[in-house]
Amino acid sequence: MSAAAPLEARVAAALARVPAWREAPPRFALAAAPVASPLHRGVASDCVRVEPEGGAPVFLKIRHPDMARDVVPWAAEAARKAASLGVGPRVVLDEDGLLGLDYLPEPWRYARLGDLQDPGVMAGILDAKKRLHADAPLGRRFCPFARLDALAAEAGAAGVVLPDGTERLVGVAGLIREAIRAAGLDLAFCHNDGVASNVMLDGAGVRLVDFDLAGDNDPWFDVGVLINEACAFEAEAxxxxxxYAGRFEERLLNRCRLYGALDDLAWGLWGVTRAATSARTGIEFHKYGTWRLLHARTTLGARGFETWLRRL
Known part of the structure; x- marks a missing residue:
């Protein structure tokens, strides 16, 4: 069903696709309003709380057709793996375009940027990511450089008017690719997401949610995009x-900085392209995209950029 249809109609149509809910449609309510800027939350899927009769509540993600290319085909598999490791909610439903998770009740809430700047919270998130990395690889590769290439190609094919200098930034990203390739990397199961709202907190623990981009990658990408989201000052980074490493090394921080810029660039291209291609014109995709591109431009234009490339 079109994303332009009313929420109630979209959810009802989705629930009717689940055999267990077809004859006794459960009650439902919006669980997370879609916001692209500044939260970047709930834009790939309608997120609703479903209350089946006689059953536990379910957090149901109903993917928007215009966001299908933004979700890896193995997202449910990755979410199940995270749940088995104790760092994500249990997957209770996996249908085409539908993903149901155990609903995390209060005091669980999604993290805000300020939460990530608390050293204890940051440590908990890093520990959760490290638990993913320590397990066996998923066997599904996620390459941030390939994602950037695909987004750039999509923008070009759609005739998107990019902010001045964006093509140069994409070219500079090629230098990062070559530097990382020369330095080498190890693959591990990664979340590949640094957005604050994809971390759940209850005051004592951490859960990671939204494995839409999960896959085997350099674990320092996970650390880098989290630092890029949360750390305003070098001391925090x-x-x-x-x-994470048990020690500080400049080369590790350099890798994190470069990965953070790469993530900014990819999400920037995503935002300005979705602003031109999505039917949901009420979501501030363009504002989010231009902000991420500005952040990428700032990092890639920093005086230390060439030094970071050389010291990996």
Whole structure:
């Protein structure tokens, strides 16, 4: 069903696709309003709380057709793996375009940027990511450079008018690709997501949600995009690297900085392209995209950029 249809109609049509709910449609309510800027939350799927009769509540994600290319085909498999490791909610439903998870009740809530700047919370998130990385690989490769290439190609095919200088930034990303390739990397099962709202907190623990981009990748990409989201000052970034690695090394921080810029660039292209191609014109895709591109431009134009490339 079109994303332009009313929410109630979209959810009812989705629930009717689940055999267990077809004859006794459960009650439902919006669980997360879609916001692209500044939260970047709930834009790939309608997120609803479903209350089956006699059953536990379910957090149901109903993917929008115009966002299908933004979700890896193995997202449910990745979410199940995270749940088995104790760092994600249990998957209770996996249908085409539908993903149901155990609903995390209060005091669970999604994290805000300010939460990530608390050293204890940041440490908990890094530990959760490290638990993913320590397990066996998923066997599904996620390459951030390939994603960037695909987004750039999509923008070109759609005739998207990009902010000035964006093509140059994409070219500079090629230097990062070559530097990482020369330095080498190990693959591990990664979340590949640094957005604050995809972390759930209850005051004592951490759960990771939204495995739409999960897959085997350099674990330092996970650390880098989280640092890029949360750390406004170098001292905070250094502390995060030290916590994850057990020591601080400049080359590790450099890798994180480069991955953060790459993530900014990819999400920037995503935002300005979705603003031109999505039917949901009420979501501020363009604002989010241009902000991420500005952040990428700032990092890639920093005086230390060439040094970071050389010291990986």
């Amino acid at each position: 250094c502390a995060a690297v030290e916590h």
